[in-house]
Amino acid sequence: MAGKNDAFIKRLLSTFKVEADEHIKNITAGLIELEKEMEPQVKAGIIETVFREAHSLKGAARAVNRSDMETICQSLESVFSGLKRREIDLAPSLFDTLHRSVDMLNAITLSPPEAAVADPGQISRITEKLAKAALGETGEKQAIPNDQPVPRDYPLTSETETLPPGPEPPVRETDETARTQKKAMSTVRISMEKLDSLLRQSEEMLTLKLMADRHLEDQLDLAHLFGLWDKQWAKIYPIICEFRRLQEKSDKQSGKRTQDDIRFARLLEFGELTHDNMKILESRLAELRKRSDHDRYATGLMVDNLLGDVKQILMLPFSTLFESFPKLLRDLSRDQGKDVELSISGGEIEIDRRILEEMRTVFIHLLRNTIDHGIEKPEVRKKNGKPPRGMIQIIVSRSEGNRVEILLSDDGGGIDLGGLKEASLERGIVSPEEARKLTEQDVLSLVFQSGVSTSPIITDISGRGLGLTIVREKIEKLGGRVSVETDRHKGTTIRMNLPLTVSTFRGVLVTAAERPFIIPTTDVERTVRIKREEIRTVENRETLSLEGSTIPLVKLSAVLELSERKDESPVVTILILESQGKRIGFCVDEIRTEQEILIKGMSRPLSRVRNIAAATILGSGKVVPVLNVSDLVKSATTSAIRAAKPAAPQAGGEAAKQTILVVEDSITSRMLLKNILETSGYLVKTAVDGIDAISQLKTEKFNAVVSDVDMPRMNGFNLTEKIRGDKKLAELPVVLVTALGSREDRERGIDVGANAYIVKSSFDQSNLIETLRRLI
């Protein structure tokens, strides 16, 4: 613990050094400016600036316990406060004192922390000087305001006393000092905005690389044309030779040429001349190709190096993300009546800032999950022979190939595999036959499935079974992997593997309905080409058998809602894409190439387009949409379901609408709930309290009850109890909506048998609607 603290202080001091340096520079600049002749207004402005800088420096010095600096700054501040109110004049002698004090501040900043206290005599002398200046040379004006008292520890001495000549830095010239001095000099502060722009521009350089590729390709095409011509020439050349021989023969026989002969000879000559020219062009082209190849290589290298360096600049240590976690955990665990301790190691490892930002949500989801499901209550822990305080560990370590491994482990109850299996069965994610065959690892991977939760109740924090799905989606998007290991009653470990930098995006260029599209390479599990006859139809859907598993097939053009002429080619090209554990084969016209691409986000008005994530610009300048694989898989499954059951939900019409009973005593809340539910297509009846609700439930059929907790006559808990106690109503989903967010209430909700418990403060309609959809 002590070591950690030391490290923190070290970091703090280095930050302080940078900050102090900046303030000192500004003060010095201000002082130099003040010595010049200028308008009083301008002067006042500068005085104000210097005053503020001194004040800020004082605060910073106090934060790192540099009382020596604090004292000097305090005195400086008093002088400038006097100057501000024009109670003292800017005499040349005053400048000397001021500059000297700033020099001293600088010297202290550069000194190592061990030498914290510089020569106390010097400091007191300079502060005395300053104090006197603050009182005005004549001392007749009372220049010191109450809120900025001059340190009284220093008795005022006679004015004649001077400082020793030259600012002797109270610093021992050790190696370390020299090093820190150098380090302080080589650090600059740059706004993230500027860095981001730099990164963007460096990324744009990729286009150069792509263009060079493209040019080389064009030249290859040209070379190919020459090759064709060569072949043609080879065919025609014997004929030319033949003619020449014939001509020579006739020349020898008759000795004179006819007009036609001469013209023919010229034609032959020209043919050969053209041949020679072509040969020259061909060799020139070969040379050009060689140079282009070299240029492409050099450009590629330079661009990659530049991009690599810029990415390096944008790296931040994990600790910047972890800093807020102890507090977050404390708050979360207190809400749940649990006690946890967090230990972090490897926080100093640096990673791309953009990855770190994405990982924030991931960690928050995971930590919430751990507190909610993993760590048991102190009583339970004691019963199981564990220390009452739960332990959560985050370990970051470097792993092979420029990647990093993050372990998030707890010593909680572990994952209930049986419960997980049951929940998955219930949600129809696995069939009963499948469930029997699942291995332990298979069952575990179900935690990442959307909609699976072992939590007995839906709360705002978790239980909707979406957390881990989001976690996996995010990590996979970053080019990472995530897995989970669990040991019942001993704990759970989540293992994440991430790249250190956002890798340059690679994509597969395909065409569908004769239009080009890019699919991220990381999402493509594999590509296959099969004969059309190999496509099997299972339950009216096209499928493909691949290494023993059956993969549903869809047409990419159909998913993208593009019309296409009937394709009858004997061979089908298929990309197998995976998202959220689902594998689907997408048929495309052809796969053109796989290449590096530069992702260009789309801006408003295109906030989010179905199935399309972004766009990219090819080397030719053509804009190509980049597809969103997770959307594609979702679209493919929903459209397949739609195709299987043609318009069944619509056929029922109004009769199929589900009826919800809203129980709420406040008329405003009642109207609001009614409105929200009706817009989402539910039929809504209302009741003013529990008693009213019970009587309505007895006479009419409802699909769910949404109830307030706090109501007169019969509250929500009692209502839920009554519903659960009634044979006919026992299975009716009950959602409690309440302003009471405490843990006891939530537990009471579970006890009485409510299906979901939503706190009003975090009450937005999507939350409620989604919960209802899951329950009905």
Next chain:
Amino acid sequence: MKKTGRKSPGTLEDRGAVPAGTLEATPEEKRTILRARAKSLAHEPERKGEAEKYLEVLAFLLAHETYAIETVFIREVYPLTELTPLPCTPDYIFGIINIRGQILTIIDMKKFFDLPEKGITNLNRVIVVQEKDMELGILADEIIGIRNIPENALNPPLPTMTGIHAGYIKGVAGEGIILLDMERFLKDRQLIVNEEVGA
């Protein structure tokens, strides 16, 4: 003496016409004519009132109708050379293009006003308009040019122009130029495409 080919009212001939009957003007006459012309050209253009405000607009064709956008909203006009249509978007999203490395969305206004499609020709231009973070290209069948419209000569939209998109029209100027309300258009949340799968 050659006649200028201008059609606008107040051609040069009116301001200093060659006296009838003479084929060749004397130097003296030439000077008089030239002076008269100079005087007339130096004249300030007629104005209906000093306080009147003009809107500088860019007029363009959509199908057979003339529309206009105030130039304050226009960043540039760009020829439409290559377009990438975007699947899974509403029909008014014409596609996306690449302007110097930036991806720009092109809107087909004809879809809002039930105008017939004309097909893409080499006269098609993209008018790039911008308001805060909303930036898009409006497809124009043909650019007519810059016009100054007196603000008080703007008539309210015709009562026959109804429907949800009537709000995009600021008014109709004298020559039948339909002025689009770009501010309202670019701020319209309905314009934003924000769709999830299965929603």
